[in-house]
Each structure stands twice: as C-alpha cells, then as structure tokens.
Amino acid sequence: MLKRFTPILAIFILMFALPGKAFAHSHYESSTPGDGEVMQEPVNEISITFDGGIEEGNVEVTGENGETISVRDIEVESPEITATLEEPLENGEYTVSWHQISADTHTVEGDFTFSVDAAEDEGATPEDEAEAESEAATEEQQEEASDEQTGAVETEQTEENESGSAMLWISIIAAIAFIAVLVAYAKKRK
Secondary structure, three states, X not given: OHHHHHHHHHHHHHHHHOHHHHOOOOOEEEEEOOOOOEEOOXXXXXXXXXXXXXXXXXXXXXXXXXXXEOEEEEEEEOOEEEEEEOOOOOOEEEEEEEEEEEOOOOEEEEEEEEEEOOOOOOOXXXXXXXXXXXXXXXXXXXXXXXXXXXXXXXXXXXXXXXXHHHHHHHHHHHHHHHHHHHHHHHHHHO
C-alpha cells in the first residue's frame, strides 16, 4: 500500500523542498539615478533593478511641485525596468513611483527620489548664486527626508518578506500533515 503513495509522497517532498523560489518576491535592488542621488548632468532615462525575475512593471515620475513628467517608453527586461523620458529633466527634485509584478505573480511597489543639479550657462548673476546656495541647503534637507523615507520603504519590503515566510511555514505544516495522514492510512491498511 505504501508503494502506491510513494510517487505522491515524492512529489510533495520535491514541491516543498524548494519553496524559496516559488514564494520569493522580487524587491528593489538599485536604480539609476540612485535613491537620494544628486545628478550633475541631465537625466533622460531611469532604470530600476530588482533582485529577482519580473513579468510586468510601470514607472511614474513626478516633479517637486507634483507635476507628472512625460515618459516616452517603458521597457521591462527582467530583472530591470527602464523608463525613457520625453525630454531631459530640468534641475529640481523628482520622485519615481514604480510597481512591478514578480515572476511569482505578486505585485511589489515603491518609490524613491533623486535630484538633478546640472550645470547651467556661465553667465550666472549674484542672485543666481544665492538661489543656488538656497537650493543646495534645501536639497540637503530633502536628502535627510529621503533617507527617512528609504527606511519606510525597507520596512514595507521587510513586511512583505515576512508574509512570504508565513506562507512557507504554512506550506511546511501542510506537507507534514499530509505525510502524517499517509503514514496513518498505511498503518491502518496493514
């Protein structure tokens, strides 16, 4: 009787022996520009890299006043999403909001900020220099705020990892229960 259940038992053992990949979400790994980075040259493209496979994704870029920046094209080539902008970004701070569907079909989303501070024309006036110094101080404050937001994103991703761990434990317990039922049934049949 146990020989009849051996193939089924083998399938369940294999199914639950490697659940890490089956339940792994793809999380934000890095981006170009990076989170909190100050770019010294115009930005035409934004790339986001994840730590695993992705199926779909989207990117939205907003300026410091909340205006939406036009994105010409979004290309998903696992594990990366690349957004090509209609025009190079002007100096200022930008927020990139992204979401992607991992290879395991779970949706993961997040955002990050960066600034553009590209060199402008040489004919700068004293007023321009004063404004640049003011902007630099503001950017420093915004970077500190961005660091706090990064902590919040990491917390959100940690919570998602914990939910994946819970699913893993549920699967293990279900497999053990199934095996116990098979063993009990086999003993009863003897």
